[in-house]
Amino acid sequence: MKLLTKTSLYFVSIALFVFIVGGIVIVVSINAVIDDEIERALRKREEIITTQLINGVAPAHLINFEQRIQEVPASEGPGRQARFVDTLMYDVLEDQFEPYKYLQVERSINKRRYRIEVYHSLIESDDLIESVFQAMLAIFLSLLIASVVFNFVISRHLWRPFYSTLRQLGRLRIDEQAPLRFDATSTSEFRELNNIAAAMIERLRRDYVRAKDFAANASHEIQTPLAIIRTQTELLIQSDSLKEEQAQALQSIYSSAGRLARLNQSLLLLARIDNKQFSAIETVDVSALLRRHLSETDELITLKGIELHIDVDDNVHLEINPYLADSLLANLLRNAIRHNVRGGEIRIELRDGHLRIANTGPPPTVATELVFERFVSSADSADSHGLGLSIVKSICDQFGCWIGYEYTQDHHVLSLRW
Amino acid sequence: MNRQRIETVKILFVEDESALSASFVAYFTKEGHICETAQDFAEASEKIHLYSYDIIVVDIGLPDGNGLDLLREAKEGPTATGVIIVSARDSLEDKLHGLGLGADDYITKPFHLAELNARFASLIRRINFKGRRAIHCREIEVVPEAKEVRVKGKLLALTRKEYELLLYFLSNRNRVVTKESIAEHLWGDNMDMADSLDFIYTHIKNLRRKIQAEGGRDYVKTIYGIGYKFTEGEE
Incomplete structure (x- = not known):
């Protein structure tokens, strides 16, 4: 729910509460005033009637629709106190019962006891309350409409810079250097927001570049010492006087250095892809390239006892850097072979705009959405460093190619679409 | 020249x-x-x-x-x-x-x-x-141009990998050749080291068998866990 809608709702509900309470207060106080007025008028009229009765006017002359005078027989008990009573009376003109108030008083005039009742219609006060309620309702409704209009106008104008900033932030890519252009605004809160966001993004980008450069530089610097370790070890291995335990220690150093070198190569490749150093794009014949890779890995597949099912269309082309295309397919195939089982199978399907590689293998030990993350690797393959699919993903991202992974029917399936 | x-x-x-x-x-x-x-x-x-x-x-x-x-x-x-x-x-x-x-x-x-x-x-x-010279090692003769291997004059039927492996050994005669380097030479970096050990072993076993079947001697030695050495040995 939008902030403005929310504030309007709060505003409207508070207004509703105020109007209800205010209405009740107004009605009650008006009622009290009217009541007071009516009671005073009734007393006045009763006074006039009593005066006339004292002056000898016959009660019959004084009786009408709103005035009743009754002689009370002496046998009746002591006279009642004067009292006001609400009642309903039949109105001939309106043909219905209307609310009335009357004052009942007993007076002894010229040795006679009279019960005097004076009536006053309450219809006006009812009308008043009704019109007060209507006025309140009208004001409330116009307030509601006004707030909706206000809301609409404000969100179109006042909040425009905010939504513009929001859109820009949504489109932001941390690995791009495209400058942010926030709309100029005179609202100080939004200006502050823009300034803070710009500063934060600047900092993030700087950190990102620094981290990226660090990874690339570190990998680069590690290369040479590693090469030295490897060659020196290879040299040592040639020694004729090696004892078995020394040989085993050397073997361990040598193979570890080899693993480290491979890992480092992959990290360097990732860094170079991220730094967009493979920008030269050519039209690559994916079908031919895939067949070449298959013929190269054919032996490995056979040795592992894996059954290969190929369904490859001819002349499937892709605009991509040739080295990365090579690396992409090599990594995909390596992955399918490496995480396979003896006697398993690999199914490869290549169509225009679509490549699907499915292989058997132990069920995934990592969450499906994590397979492309760096250093995420199933534990079954000690030699895999978990960068192969990260490289595949980086290459795909760079060339606008979609890649997805799923595990269905005992098969690991990698699908690419471009 | x-x-x-x-x-x-x-x-x-x-x-x-x-x-x-x-x-x-x-x-x-x-x-x-x-x-x-x-x-x-x-x-x-x-x-x-x-x-x-x-x-x-x-x-x-x-x-x-x-x-x-x-x-x-x-x-x-x-x-x-x-x-x-x-x-x-x-x-x-x-x-x-x-x-x-x-x-x-x-x-x-x-x-x-x-x-x-x-x-x-x-x-x-x-x-x-210009690549036209044969490589000799005792009774083994390799003609790189034709990719042919003869033992005591008899042609061996080697697979491509077996041939490459033999040539690699011959180029590194009397040297310890590590398993890693053999694996990379034969398969590039396409493969798991764990797997490659088995595969190298299989290839070497077949190569030895084929050479010995034609009367050749076994020149490939296993060097601890490191790798292999193709020794010409003494006359």
């Missing part, structure tokens, strides 16, 4: 990392080659102009110049110098460019010394004999 002997070869290593070139020199001097080193572009350029080398190994990523220019200089010289360029694994452009400029071979960092040695052997054969 034909030379009579292939065993003694003059090699120049152009490599800016002295520890690395020192190990090259140590390894290939043992092999019987004459080795020299140059640390930078200027030194390498000077040496190429002053002396003649049979093989120059050039790292393309030199600090003070492009190794490809050295390649050009070497190829313009009067002797038939073989040039092997060394570069990072992922620079395909360098590779194509270097081969286009007349480089004889190409190797990516990091490499195994045994691998470089095998490249040397093949390059020396190509330079001196």
Whole structure:
């Protein structure tokens, strides 16, 4: 729910509460005033009637629709106190019962006891309350409409810079250097927001570049010492006087250095892809390239006892850097072979705009959405460093190619679409 | 420009990392080659102009110049110098460019010394004999041009990998060849080391069997857990 809608709702509900309470207060106080007025008028009229009765006017002359005078027989008990009573009376003109108030008083005039009742219609006060309620309702409704209009106008104008900033932030890519252009605004809160966001993004980008450069530089610097370790070890291995335990220690150093070198190569490749150093794009014949890779890995597949099912269309082309295309397919195939089982199978399907590689293998030990993350690797393959699919993903991202992974029917399936 | 002997070869290593070139020199001097080193572009350029080398190994990523220019200089010289360029694994452009400029071979960092040695052997054969010379080792004869292997004159039916493996052993005779370097030589980096051990073992077993079936001797020794050694042995 939008902030403005929310504030309007709060505003409207508070207004509703105020109007209800205010209405009740107004009605009650008006009622009290009217009541007071009516009671005073009734007393006045009763006074006039009593005066006339004292002056000898016959009660019959004084009786009408709103005035009743009754002689009370002496046998009746002591006279009642004067009292006001609400009642309903039949109105001939309106043909219905209307609310009335009357004052009942007993007076002894010229040795006679009279019960005097004076009536006053309450219809006006009812009308008043009704019109007060209507006025309140009208004001409330116009307030509601006004707030909706206000809301609409404000969100179109006042909040425009905010939504513009929001859109820009949504489109932001941390690995791009495209400058942010926030709309100029005179609202100080939004200006502050823009300034803070710009500063934060600047900092993030700087950190990102620094981290990226660090990874690339570190990998680069590690290369040479590693090469030295490897060659020196290879040299040592040639020694004729090696004892078995020394040989085993050397073997361990040598193979570890080899693993480290491979890992480092992959990290360097990732860094170079991220730094967009493979920008030269050519039209690559994916079908031919895939067949070449298959013929190269054919032996490995056979040795592992894996059954290969190929369904490859001819002349499937892709605009991509040739080295990365090579690396992409090599990594995909390596992955399918490496995480396979003896006697398993690999199914490869290549169509225009679509490549699907499915292989058997132990069920995934990592969450499906994590397979492309760096250093995420199933534990079954000690030699895999978990960068192969990260490289595949980086290459795909760079060339606008979609890649997805799923595990269905005992098969690991990698699908690419471009 | 034909030379009579292939065993003694003059090699120049152009490599800016002295520890690395020192190990090259140590390894290939043992092999019987004459080795020299140059640390930078200027030194390498000077040496190429002053002396003649049979093989120059050039790292393309030199600090003070492009190794490809050295390649050009070497190829313009009067002797038939073989040039092997060394570069990072992922620079395909360098590779194509270097081969286009007349480089004889190409190797990516990091490499195994045994691998470089095998490249040397093949390059020396190509330079001196245009690859038409057979390689002999006791009763084994390999004709690289035809990719044929004979034992006591009888043709062996080897698979491509078995043939490559044998050639690799022959190039690195009397040397310990690590399992890793064999695996990379045969399959590139396409494979798990755990798997490759089995596969190498299978290939070596088949190769031994085939050679012995024709009356050849078993020259392949297992060296602890490290790898194998193809020993010519004594007469």
